[in-house]
Amino acid sequence: MRLMAGPRLVALGVLFVAASASSAQKPSGAVPSEVQKGVQALEQGRFSEAEEYLSKALAAKPNLPEVRANLGLAYYVDHKYSDAVVAFREALRQQPSLSTAQTFLPLSLAALDECNEAIPGLRREFPNYPDVKLRRVIGLSLERCLSETGQPADASDILQKLVAQYSDDLDVLYEAGQFYGKLSSEMYLRLMKVAPDSARGYQVMGQVAASDGNWQRAVEAFRQAIRKDPTLPGVHLNLAVQLLLHSPDPEAWKEALENLNAEQKLSPADSDVYFEMGEAYRKHGQTQEAMASFREALRLRPGMVEARLGLAKALREQGMKEEAVNVLEPARKTDPDNAAVHFLLAQLYHDLGRASEAEAEVAAFQRLQPSSP
Structure with missing residues (x-):
């Protein structure tokens, strides 16, 4: 069962973040024209313009922590999480008590899957954050990070608090259902009771069918969810994965x-x-498009081993073997027990005439194979 990715979880709060911009912290005293325009653009949801104006103001006068926090907020809602982290950290260096930066730095880190750094701030902000809608986003981000860092008991505790506070919220119930893993769980049943004919309900049905190996039923449920709500995050991805994995139709990939x-x-x-x-794209011979997609995946999540494998395969197909090695070698450090990484590295080293390194990767690959009974 495919879980919602980190950035998407955080993105559930974008509408509420935009609303929080209306109370964005403005520097006291004389405010440059760029700052006024930037804050106005932020309040109106014109985030690229806000970034431009606020960056100009900070270039002229760097020591404006409130302005830098507003720039970070614009970056965050514009999905530029790495830039947001830089802005919020600098704002906190200049003014450690700045509330906007205290809240959105850990959210930005969580969106980048930097969960170990994000968790302390998320724990601090979640219990008593005054805006209930944004508190929900903080809680969902905290639950995901706790799950991803191997703290299931703490994640379950956060989920219980979220369900208690947002008992009829479909996204909270969906995440709880994902966590507990099967339709018979209390959270799935509650979701189906709250909205049995909802897009979320059909999405849940599809994911349960997929986990049971019934891909045809999963595809139909995901299509029904899309008919109910074509803007529901995750369901288009759910449908695409099932089609790519299982459909015998040669045109299904389109x-x-x-x-x-x-x-x-x-x-x-x-x-x-x-x-x-x-x-x-890669499996259907469109290598250039494949490489562009894999590179974007890695820009968003540099530690994504699957994307490094895919890009390395595409580069090898194009004869770009040195670059393929450079792309894939970090995955060996990130996931040393990934047999596919060692196998592909062995092939690449062999292609390049690096025999001793190829032999070492073959040995690592063989060590990871299950022993015969």
Whole structure:
């Protein structure tokens, strides 16, 4: 069962973040024209303009922590999480008590899957954050990070608090259902009771069918969810994955790409979308498009081993073997027990005449194979 990616989880709060911009912290005293224009653009949801104006103001006068926090907020809602982290950190260096930066720095880190750094701030902000809608986003980000860092008991505790505070919220119930893993769980049943004919309900049915190996039923449920709500995050990706994995129709990959493009518009910072695009293109001979998609996935999530494997395969197909090695070697450090990484590295080293390194990778690959009974 495919879980929602980090950036998408955080993106659930974008509408509420935009609302928080109306109370964005403004520097006291004389405010340059660029700052006024930037704050106005931020309040009106024109984030690229806000970034431009606020950056100009900070270039002229760097020591404006409130302005830098507003720039970070614009970056965050514009899915530029790495830039947001830089802005919020500098704002906090200049003014450690700045509330906007204290809240959105850990959210930005969580969106980048930097969960170990994000968790302390998310723990601090979640219990008593005054805006209930943004508190929900903080809680969902905290739950995901706790799950991803191997703290299931703490993640379950956060989910219980979220369900208690947002008992009829479909996204909270969906995440709880994902966490507990099967339709018979209390959270799935509650979701189906709250909205049995909802897009989320059909999405859940599809994911349960997929986990049971019934891909045809999963595809139909995901299509029904899309008919109910074509803007529902995640469901286009769910459908595309099932089509790419299972459909015998030779044209199914084109329908999958259509859904991946739709998902990309809904979740532009979701690295899984670009990875699936890359695999679809690569397996159907469109190597340039595949490489572009894999590179975007890695820009969003540099530690994504699957995207490094896909890009390295595409580069090898194009004869770009040195670059393929450079792309893939970091994956060996990130995931040393990944047999596919060692196998492909062995092939690449062999291609390049690096015999001793190839032999070492073959040995690593063989060590990871299950022993015969």
